[in-house]
Amino acid sequence: MLRKRIIPCLDVDEGRVVKGTRFVDLTDEGDPVDMAQAYADAGADEICFLDITATSSGRAIMLDTVRRTAENVFIPLTVGGGVRSVDDMRAVLRAGADKVTVNSAAVRHPRLIAACARAFGSQCVVVAIDARRSGDGWTVHTRGGRTDIGIDALDWAARAVRLGAGELLVTSMDRDGTNDGYDLGLLEAIRRRVSVPVIASGGAGGPADLASALAPGRADAALAASIFHRGIHTVASVKEDLAARGIPVRGAA
Amino acid sequence: MTSIAVIDHGAGNLVSMVQALRRVGAEPQIVATSSDLDDFDGVILPGVGATGAAMSTLSHRGLIDPLLAYEGPLLGVCVGMQILVEHSDEDDNPCLGIIPGTVRRLSARTLPHMGWNEVSGRDDPLLARLPDPAAFYFVHSYAVVPDNPSAVAGTTTVEEAEFTSVIRSGRVAGVQFHPERSGRLGLSVLASFVDGCREVERVA
Numbered sequence: 001m002l003r004k005r006i007i008p009c010l011d012v013d014e015g016r017v018v019k020g021t022r023f024v025d026l027t028d029e030g031d032p033v034d035m036a037q038a039y040a041d042a043g044a045d046e047i048c049f050l051d052i053t054a055t056s057s058g059r060a061i062m063l064d065t066v067r068r069t070a071e072n073v074f075i076p077l078t079v080g081g082g083v084r085s086v087d088d089m090r091a092v093l094r095a096g097a098d099k100v101t102v103n104s105a106a107v108r109h110p111r112l113i114a115a116c117a118r119a120f121g122s123q124c125v126v127v128a129i130d131a132r133r134s135g136d137g138w139t140v141h142t143r144g145g146r147t148d149i150g151i152d153a154l155d156w157a158a159r160a161v162r163l164g165a166g167e168l169l170v171t172s173m174d175r176d177g178t179n180d181g182y183d184l185g186l187l188e189a190i191r192r193r194v195s196v197p198v199i200a201s202g203g204a205g206g207p208a209d210l211a212s213a214l215a216p217g218r219a220d221a222a223l224a225a226s227i228f229h230r231g232i233h234t235v236a237s238v239k240e241d242l243a244a245r246g247i248p249v250r251g252a253a
Numbered sequence: 254m255t256s257i258a259v260i261d262h263g264a265g266n267l268v269s270m271v272q273a274l275r276r277v278g279a280e281p282q283i284v285a286t287s288s289d290l291d292d293f294d295g296v297i298l299p300g301v302g303a304t305g306a307a308m309s310t311l312s313h314r315g316l317i318d319p320l321l322a323y324e325g326p327l328l329g330v331c332v333g334m335q336i337l338v339e340h341s342d343e344d345d346n347p348c349l350g351i352i353p354g355t356v357r358r359l360s361a362r363t364l365p366h367m368g369w370n371e372v373s374g375r376d377d378p379l380l381a382r383l384p385d386p387a388a389f390y391f392v393h394s395y396a397v398v399p400d401n402p403s404a405v406a407g408t409t410t411v412e413e414a415e416f417t418s419v420i421r422s423g424r425v426a427g428v429q430f431h432p433e434r435s436g437r438l439g440l441s442v443l444a445s446f447v448d449g450c451r452e453v454e455r456v457a
Contacts, residue, residue: 002370002391002411003369005369067268070268070269070272072272074273074433074435074436074439075434093266094268096268098269098301098392120302121302121306122365123302123367123394166367195364196365197365250369250388
């Protein structure tokens, strides 16, 4: 049986892991390669790096971080942040990433999704959708959640998949950094619209939140950051808790 | 040192495969142009992406004949496993035809089949040392259907449908999962492959 995935996410700025609350107020938390290794040892199913600098000097540092991680950590690595072109994606994949997320650039130029899927295969193209509740639905936000571009998040999800996205990383901007739990309504609505795997993001406060996000009809994977970084919960303890709740997860390996 | 050629067909994360092979004590070398593979103790055909693109790059780079001429241990990974058979429905393209069979689309509601899943079967030397159950990382929407059931060395179930996740025909094997991305147990599968190459080397 396919297991539900637990994905620690590391926000990386100039080669250091930081964690923001609602994308501001950043605090330094450690070396990304060491942290990725520790998470892999604890049973993480994938690692996600989000490059939050995306300046030209920051990008070179990020590629080096990706390379050192891929050389030492033998589980899948997803990298996102500032990917604007097929060449950007190629550089990240060549450095050793298995999957690359595209976000704002894909919203501005949806054909980027198709171009990347054609060049590298859909399986490594993850479209990140930052969604915020708006009336009865959700709208897509860009620029780290600051700008509402007025596009319906469910329509965008369906379009991204048609263009070639192999997976969706769905972040609730309302919940991100709050530890109040994932936006379950958003996950259910996206799940009903698309047939590719969905990663839940934004709002994890504890194992019960991950269990809710990974229940049938919701997400295939759950991404979490601060609950792991600050040692409130370990990946291993969260997985034990999920297994006890009947969620199929992989044991530490 | 056991020398392993890692065939570069243009797509895929070769960094991981090369580093994983180093980690298990092999000496990997990326091969991206037409060359004699006979000097290698083993060959790995890695891969992500699509079968059609992989075959056309192999053809373009003059790597098909050396692969067909190679007589040592050969391991195909993911798309590298798929192109070992005769034909793929993915791009309706011919493949290497080393093992009789066809690549067909998985029957599952959520595709790609992405994540960690179990592999059943412990008779193959690649799997013999593994605990049971053991889960590996998969990411694919197509899988091999071998003509001969005896080529099935391991199976995996997705949404109640079983598919062939490990094939074997003599010295040629394929795994649909990514051993280089499957943690400690994945490295163990690669170590078993490298051990097999070393034994062949000793006999020769």
